[in-house]
Amino acid sequence: MDPDSKAAKSSLSEDTYLAIRQALIDGSFKPGQRLSEPELALRFRTSRSPVREALLRLEHDGFLERTQNGQVRAKPLDVSDFEALYVIRANAEGLAVRLATPRLRTIDLEEMGLRLDELEKLARKGDPDGAVAAGPGFHDVIPRECGNPLLVEILGGLRARISRFRILVGSPEYEKEKIVEYRRILKALYQRSPEQAEAEMIRHVNRSATAFVAKLRRRIENQS
Amino acid sequence: MDPDSKAAKSSLSEDTYLAIRQALIDGSFKPGQRLSEPELALRFRTSRSPVREALLRLEHDGFLERTQNGQVRAKPLDVSDFEALYVIRANAEGLAVRLATPRLRTIDLEEMGLRLDELEKLARKGDPDGAVAAGPGFHDVIPRECGNPLLVEILGGLRARISRFRILVGSPEYEKEKIVEYRRILKALYQRSPEQAEAEMIRHVNRSATAFVAKLRRRIENQS
DNA sequence: CAGCCTGTATCTGTCGACAATGATATAACA
DNA sequence: TGTTATATCATTGTCGACAGATACAGGCTG
Numbered sequence: 148m149d150p151d152s153k154a155a156k157s158s159l160s161e162d163t164y165l166a167i168r169q170a171l172i173d174g175s176f177k178p179g180q181r182l183s184e185p186e187l188a189l190r191f192r193t194s195r196s197p198v199r200e201a202l203l204r205l206e207h208d209g210f211l212e213r214t215q216n217g218q219v220r221a222k223p224l225d226v227s228d229f230e231a232l233y234v235i236r237a238n239a240e241g242l243a244v245r246l247a248t249p250r251l252r253t254i255d256l257e258e259m260g261l262r263l264d265e266l267e268k269l270a271r272k273g274d275p276d277g278a279v280a281a282g283p284g285f286h287d288v289i290p291r292e293c294g295n296p297l298l299v300e301i302l303g304g305l306r307a308r309i310s311r312f313r314i315l316v317g318s319p320e321y322e323k324e325k326i327v328e329y330r331r332i333l334k335a336l337y338q339r340s341p342e343q344a345e346a347e348m349i350r351h352v353n354r355s356a357t358a359f360v361a362k363l364r365r366r367i368e369n370q371s
Numbered sequence: 372m373d374p375d376s377k378a379a380k381s382s383l384s385e386d387t388y389l390a391i392r393q394a395l396i397d398g399s400f401k402p403g404q405r406l407s408e409p410e411l412a413l414r415f416r417t418s419r420s421p422v423r424e425a426l427l428r429l430e431h432d433g434f435l436e437r438t439q440n441g442q443v444r445a446k447p448l449d450v451s452d453f454e455a456l457y458v459i460r461a462n463a464e465g466l467a468v469r470l471a472t473p474r475l476r477t478i479d480l481e482e483m484g485l486r487l488d489e490l491e492k493l494a495r496k497g498d499p500d501g502a503v504a505a506g507p508g509f510h511d512v513i514p515r516e517c518g519n520p521l522l523v524e525i526l527g528g529l530r531a532r533i534s535r536f537r538i539l540v541g542s543p544e545y546e547k548e549k550i551v552e553y554r555r556i557l558k559a560l561y562q563r564s565p566e567q568a569e570a571e572m573i574r575h576v577n578r579s580a581t582a583f584v585a586k587l588r589r590r591i592e593n594q595s
Numbered sequence: 596c597a598g599c600c601t602g603t604a605t606c607t608g609t610c611g612a613c614a615a616t617g618a619t620a621t622a623a624c625a
Numbered sequence: 626t627g628t629t630a631t632a633t634c635a636t637t638g639t640c641g642a643c644a645g646a647t648a649c650a651g652g653c654t655g
Contacts, residue, residue: 295455
């Protein structure tokens, strides 16, 4: 069997899609930068057809935009877009926990607890990279068990689009509040209270977003 | 200026996309039916390239799915998919009203009130088609004013996917409860209460969904 | 020196072609 | 007659080519 069931069959289209996507997320392709099909085809050693498909998908994913005459550019990173994304994400993450609450097995909660302890340990040692790495792990258990594949897909798309904004502010620094919030969510899960878990999650995501926007605004002010 | 700013520039890709999409929604292409690129190219008098782009977009839109070897089929209509869609839609519509509540001008509320009166009048006269036509009108004012373009897009996609299920149960019949629910939402809007508007909207969408599922289940039982 | 016109170069949308892969129908055989 | 092997056929992924459209550079003019 396929060890990774999510893996689409390898093809030039798929590879090109993933490569361009990565370049957009890590900033190799800068916001606003124009991307021409022949150039990309040359860069990724393929022809225009796979590039075209990749660009089409990325446009649909919200990474690219088209000028009036079909030219493609990396979507600029506006604060307003970020906020629009995050409002929706907060709601979606909230919905995911709410759906997941009755479905999570005790073993899942224990896994999340362990990851949380780990995260806290790393944070105490002042290891921000480790802390960042452990954070998403916690976040992945919930969609995995929410039982709604479409929601998982939507959430994945939102998170990917949001992750692009990190090139503006660097890696996220560790926040003490995060652990407190995670513990609150976990507590609500142990109490099997969907409403409370949802409320805590939404609060968590929103606070995280406002912190990010504040950082973003500082950056923009300093640079201008 | 372009009278319809949403109108993508006319092209074979776009036309083919819209045509296939329509065929999927109105049932000309049946759930599970296989769609081959050469065949579609022939049918729409174009070459495979525009067809390929159209199929790619439709796959991303959730109308199509691919077998393991890349062949494309109209996505089957499962009750579980319907429920997954509707859970998300309920939340998204709720979010949309919540965001729209402080932004709606009185004139918008009056417009919605008028449409609602109209709807009620048609319903009393026993004109289900008219009632159905007036319903969505009410629903469109809110996203239009919610101030979040991404949310509008997501909602549009969800509604389109859901609308495909109508081929299973025929046109929706008029429901008295709908008007009551609309009036409740409108009342919350007049009171400028985002939370209440959201709660009423979610309730409305959820009830509508359960009614639909019930109808669907009856159909399936009768047919089998 | 600024603004306009024009020619050039590039890009996108679309097309047909080809090879490799996989499905399908057919025929041979137990 | 059921099963298997085979040959045929259709389909997808990828490529290069072409035409129309557009942006850009450079020269011309006031």
